[in-house]
Every structure is written in C-alpha cells, then in structure tokens.
Amino acid sequence: MERYKSIIPNFKAFRDECQKEAVQAVRKNSLKTCDDFEEKLKKDFPEASKSPWNRDVYRLPRNASPGKNMLHWRGEYYVQEESASLPVEILNPRPGEKVMDMCAAPGGKATQIAEKMDNEGLVVANDDSSKRLQSLHANIYRTGSAIIDVTNYDGRRVPGTDSFDRVLVDAPCSGEGNNARRSFKASSKEERDHLSDLQFQLLEKASQLIKEEGTVVYSTCTFAPEENEAVIRRGVDELGLELQDINTDAPHRRGVEEFEGTEYGEEMSKTVRVYPHHMNSGGIFVARLGK
Ligand SMILES: C[S@@+](CC[C@H](N)C(=O)[O-])C[C@H]1O[C@@H](n2cnc3c(N)ncnc32)[C@H](O)[C@@H]1O
Structure with a gap:
C-alpha cells in the first residue's frame, strides 16, 4: 500500500x-423493523451508536457478532460496513x-x-x-x-x-x-x-x-x-x-x-x-x- x-x-x-x-456496522431495514429498532438493538448491543452521517447505520464494537443475532435473521438489519x-x-x-x-x-x-x-x-x-x-x-x-x-x-x-x-x-x-x-x-x-x-x-x-x-x-x-x-x-x-x-x-x-x-x-x-x-x-x- x-x-x-x-x-x-x-x-x-x-x-x-x-x-x-x-468496526462492525449494521443498516436498519425499515421494510422489516419498526420504531422500537434502536431499543431492541441496544438491548443486545448496548454500545451501539448511530453513524453521524447515515441515520440508518449503527456502529457496533469491533468484536461484535451481528450476523448471529435474531434481528439479523428476522431481516430487521443488514450487516454492512x-x-x-x-x-x-x-x-x-x-x-x-x-x-x-x-x-x-x-x-x-x-x-x-x-x-x-x-x-x-x-x-x-x-x-x-x-x-x-x-x-x-x-x-x-x-x-x-x-x-x-x-x-x-x-x-x-x-x-x-x-x-x-x-x-x-x-x-x-x-x-x-x-x-x-x-x-x-x-x-x-x-x-x-x-x-x-x-x-x-x-x-x-x-x-x-x-x-x-x-x-x-x-x-x-x-x-x-x-x-x-x-x-x-x-x-x-x-x-x-x-x-x-x-x-x-x-x-x-x-x-x-x-x-x-x-x-x-x-x-x-x-x-x-x-x-x-x-x-x-x-x-x-x-x-x-x-x-
Ligand atoms: C463488489 S461485488 C458486489 C457487492 C454487492 N453490490 C453488494 O453490495 O452486496 C462485485 C460483484 O460483481 C460480480 N461480477 C463480476 N464480474 C461480473 C460481470 N461481468 N457482470 C456482472 N457481475 C459481475 C461478482 O460476482 C460480485 O458479486
């Protein structure tokens, strides 16, 4: 490089x-989730924080495993950088x-x-x-x-x-x-x-x-x-x-x-x-x- x-x-x-x-990140999918998304996300990932420029993206800790979570399986978020x-x-x-x-x-x-x-x-x-x-x-x-x-x-x-x-x-x-x-x-x-x-x-x-x-x-x-x-x-x-x-x-x-x-x-x-x-x-x- x-x-x-x-x-x-x-x-x-x-x-x-x-x-x-x-840093792991997830994109909220409003086709599948509701207004209580952030609340549900923070229950499983208390350190989740909103991206300052994209209101649909949440940052998670580097060691998080968002692909193993029910919110992922239900399509409420998409794991995306x-x-x-x-x-x-x-x-x-x-x-x-x-x-x-x-x-x-x-x-x-x-x-x-x-x-x-x-x-x-x-x-x-x-x-x-x-x-x-x-x-x-x-x-x-x-x-x-x-x-x-x-x-x-x-x-x-x-x-x-x-x-x-x-x-x-x-x-x-x-x-x-x-x-x-x-x-x-x-x-x-x-x-x-x-x-x-x-x-x-x-x-x-x-x-x-x-x-x-x-x-x-x-x-x-x-x-x-x-x-x-x-x-x-x-x-x-x-x-x-x-x-x-x-x-x-x-x-x-x-x-x-x-x-x-x-x-x-x-x-x-x-x-x-x-x-x-x-x-x-x-x-x-x-x-x-x-x-
Ligand atoms: C950067 S990835 C796409 C990622 C995808 N847009 C996403 O956000 O999930 C590039 C994709 O181009 C596909 N690809 C490679 N050559 C292609 C071609 N000639 N025509 C169409 N797709 C091609 C690959 O199979 C690969 O899935």
Missing part, C-alpha cells in the same frame, strides 16, 4: 487503522422508479435500494456468478425486499437500452479497501489492467441502460486509480458521460487528479474516496454520472 502514500493524506492514520479489525452504504445514498433511488444493480451479489446494496424505494417500483439485481446468486436470493427473502427481480447475465450483455432511471455499477475490483487489513499489499499491475477494462465495459453498458435523464453510480472498494479515476475518465471521454459533483456528509477525500504521471483531470474532484481511517470501515470510491 506504500504505492498510495502520495495520495492518502495522513498515511500513518491509514496504516494504523489497517492493523485493526474493522458503514462505508459500503455510501454508493446507494449517492444513487438516491426514489419509490416507483426502475433501478438496475448490475453487480448485485450478495445484495447489500440491492436490498438497501429496495428499502429506500419503500418496496415500490422495480429493482433488477443482476450478477454473473450463479453461485453468489444463492446468497443474493437469501438476503432478498430475509429482508422482505419484494420489488427485487434477480437476473444472471454478464453485466456487459444485459439486454435492452434506455430503460432504467438509475443504474448502480458496484464493480468487481481488486478489493484493496478490504485487503488492506489482511495483507497491506497493493494489487498487481496485471490484475488492475484486466479489471480496468472490464469495469469500463460495465460502465459502458450502464450508460446504454439508463434513460435520457438517468443516473449511473460507479463504485469500487479499491484504492487503485486505474480502477477508479481512469475508468471514469474514459467514461467521460469515450462515452460522453457527464460527471456530477457529489455532496455528502460522510468523511471523505476527493478523487485524485493525477497519479504516477497519469493525469485524470480536475473534474475528478467531483468523485469521492473513503479511506479506512475515515470511519474505521473499508475503503471505497464513488462517482456519479449522467448522460
């Missing part, structure tokens, strides 16, 4: 955080819309989308891994996300054009934002280059799937600019997408304008990078684009 020293301010805090376990809840906050889906989650398994973000839409409209949750669809189906059922239809396409070959209000591309990536805690090693050049091409092709299909006024949100959980700003640069230059500024209360840094001699441009300040030390959570990159 030393590779990123020049773009991660406060590198010491970043490194120190990566030596620790992530705090930073992972950011892309859907930025996607901002509304009830009644038609939304595509192109790389959806195991369903953390697809179920968050259905919850934000109050189970009104349609969410197509797609993933090309049939194995991972099992957990996607289980999570949809457990959370009562009744408006989600599941499909099993390679995202680059999803049929149709101009049909969705919003498309989320939570792209397959080298996962450095999670791996930092395990190995603190950056991904290889070969892996980054291969993924960058795939990610661009997924973004290209997403740009075809949105309606004229539609929105695409692109996210990864990696630090590599090749998989983040480089993909967005190509989206703007080659697909004619318009990069939109992101306003969020979540602690973050802006996307990088240059890295290792490659210029991505000033516009990248409209994108967002969250590092592990920002909210004791995984790393994430988010960009929002329109046609």
Whole structure:
C-alpha cells in the first residue's frame, strides 16, 4: 500500500487503522423493523451508536457478532460496513422508479435500494456468478425486499437500452479497501489492467441502460486509480458521460487528479474516496454520472 502514500493524506492514520479489525456496522431495514429498532438493538448491543452521517447505520464494537443475532435473521438489519452504504445514498433511488444493480451479489446494496424505494417500483439485481446468486436470493427473502427481480447475465450483455432511471455499477475490483487489513499489499499491475477494462465495459453498458435523464453510480472498494479515476475518465471521454459533483456528509477525500504521471483531470474532484481511517470501515470510491 506504500504505492498510495502520495495520495492518502495522513498515511500513518491509514496504516494504523489497517492493523485493526474493522468496526462492525449494521443498516436498519425499515421494510422489516419498526420504531422500537434502536431499543431492541441496544438491548443486545448496548454500545451501539448511530453513524453521524447515515441515520440508518449503527456502529457496533469491533468484536461484535451481528450476523448471529435474531434481528439479523428476522431481516430487521443488514450487516454492512458503514462505508459500503455510501454508493446507494449517492444513487438516491426514489419509490416507483426502475433501478438496475448490475453487480448485485450478495445484495447489500440491492436490498438497501429496495428499502429506500419503500418496496415500490422495480429493482433488477443482476450478477454473473450463479453461485453468489444463492446468497443474493437469501438476503432478498430475509429482508422482505419484494420489488427485487434477480437476473444472471454478464453485466456487459444485459439486454435492452434506455430503460432504467438509475443504474448502480458496484464493480468487481481488486478489493484493496478490504485487503488492506489482511495483507497491506497493493494489487498487481496485471490484475488492475484486466479489471480496468472490464469495469469500463460495465460502465459502458450502464450508460446504454439508463434513460435520457438517468443516473449511473460507479463504485469500487479499491484504492487503485486505474480502477477508479481512469475508468471514469474514459467514461467521460469515450462515452460522453457527464460527471456530477457529489455532496455528502460522510468523511471523505476527493478523487485524485493525477497519479504516477497519469493525469485524470480536475473534474475528478467531483468523485469521492473513503479511506479506512475515515470511519474505521473499508475503503471505497464513488462517482456519479449522467448522460
Ligand atoms: C463488489 S461485488 C458486489 C457487492 C454487492 N453490490 C453488494 O453490495 O452486496 C462485485 C460483484 O460483481 C460480480 N461480477 C463480476 N464480474 C461480473 C460481470 N461481468 N457482470 C456482472 N457481475 C459481475 C461478482 O460476482 C460480485 O458479486
């Protein structure tokens, strides 16, 4: 990860955080729970505290096991890293819309989308891994996300054009934002280059799937600019997408304008990078684009 020293301010805090376990977090699911959620949560996790920027997310102690709790099994919450809840906050889906989650398994973000839409409209949750669809189906059922239809396409070959209000591309990536805690090693050049091409092709299909006024949100959980700003640069230059500024209360840094001699441009300040030390959570990159 030393590779990123020049773009991660406060590198010491970043490194120190990566030596620790992530803070556990759960996202309240209003499709299944009621007003007494916080009371019930605090009964089992007295130290639970609300995220300062996302009123649906609660932080739990690092050693908590929220996946073994009845509130989880009843779908009253979804175990999700705090930073992972950011892309859907930025996607901002509304009830009644038609939304595509192109790389959806195991369903953390697809179920968050259905919850934000109050189970009104349609969410197509797609993933090309049939194995991972099992957990996607289980999570949809457990959370009562009744408006989600599941499909099993390679995202680059999803049929149709101009049909969705919003498309989320939570792209397959080298996962450095999670791996930092395990190995603190950056991904290889070969892996980054291969993924960058795939990610661009997924973004290209997403740009075809949105309606004229539609929105695409692109996210990864990696630090590599090749998989983040480089993909967005190509989206703007080659697909004619318009990069939109992101306003969020979540602690973050802006996307990088240059890295290792490659210029991505000033516009990248409209994108967002969250590092592990920002909210004791995984790393994430988010960009929002329109046609
Ligand atoms: C970062 S994970 C998605 C996590 C998910 N959005 C969530 O919040 O739970 C990336 C997903 O992309 C899927 N994937 C990889 N290549 C794909 C492709 N070509 N088309 C569609 N999905 C793909 C993987 O199977 C994996 O489930």
